[in-house]
Amino acid sequence: MSTTLAQSAKIRWGILSTAKIGRTKVIPALQSSTHNDVIAICSRDAQSARKAANELGIARAYGSYEELLADPDIDAIYNPLPNHLHVDWSIKALQAGKHILCEKPLGLNADDAQRLLDAAKAHPHLNAMEAFMYRFHPRWQAAKALIDSGRIGKLLTLHSHFSYNNRESENIRNHADMGGGALMDIGCYCISLSRWLFNAEPTQVVGQITPYEDYEVDCFVSGILEFDQGSATFTASTKIEPHQYMEAYGEKGSILLPVPFNPISDSATEIHIKHNGENEIIAIDSSDHYREMVDAFARSIINKELVPTPLTDAINNMRVIDSVFASAAEGRWVEL
Secondary structure, three states: OOHHHHHHOOOEEEEEOOOOOHHHHHHHHHHHOOEEEEEEEEOOHHHHHHHHHHHHHHOOOOOOHHHHHOOOOOOEEEEOOHHHHHHHHHHHHHHOOOEEEEEOOOOOOHHHHHHHHHHHOOOOOOEEEOOHEEEEEEEHHHHHHHHHHHOOEEEEEEEEEEEEEEEOOOOOOOHHHHOHHHHHHHHHHHHEEEEEEEHHOOEEEEEEEEOOOOOOOOEEEEEEOOHHHHHEEEEEEEEEEEEEEEEEEEEEEEEEEEEEOOOOOOEEEEEEEEOOOOEEEEEEEEEOHHHHHHHHHHHHHOOOOOOOOEEEEEEHHHHHHHHHHHHHHOOOEEEO
8 A cells, every 4th residue: 555545545446437326326436435546537528538537526537448547646446337248347457456345136046146256365565445335324224133133023024125217228237248237136135135134044945037028138036045944035127117115024013114125315214114013213313325335445445354255155145146047047946
């Protein structure tokens, strides 16, 4: 780590592409955070890079990904490229000596994602993490603490739903070769939270994909994840009315999170609890989970600590995604 970084306790970021999630969510979070500065952005088109840099107040704009990675003043890279480019360019970032925060899902499948884990092991002085922002929101932290403490008794089952309606033919989420589809884009959240709340990996899964005419990707997927302690069910769709929620049920009550995955940044949120026949609402102060995530990642770099969420968690999530795909294709339960 450079002397300048050590003195300022600021991580200097380069943004790999002008993807919408970077421009609208992550870059503003980095710029308003405690431990981060955004100093450069790139695109395969220099004009697009300069336009984004001007709009976002970023000093440097590069007309290629390679130029960004070669900048010696950049400490960390945020990678919001399409899913099929996550692993290769994240590995190149590590090889260029940069820490890497890569958008979810980490790769196209578990084997693909494993390549990044292997590369990260070869660069132990660099931090690498999947950008699953939801876990960093104080509401999710509080909900998990409530479940772990036994507030609703032993967790037995949970259901999550995440949907939106995107019928744009050119959108990367509607292209199979780019890793599009409902399961990869939003079903991954449902799988991740299920594993996290149960503090375990599923023993077997079953999945169902409903075909949509004229679309090559999965547009509606549902699944069941069986754990030793209980089960989790989910539905995810990119072709129905936008909606999302998560409800967890225990022996003594339940916890409901409305809009659990992308609440409005810096807005108050709620946890709804039913316990022994009584209803309770816990108010959670406003927070931007993207900002919480990037500051947590920055602190791990500055303090030379392990990242908050290890890449092994991302690999395990990809294994479940792979198994849901296999189950839907073969019409059977798949053991993990």
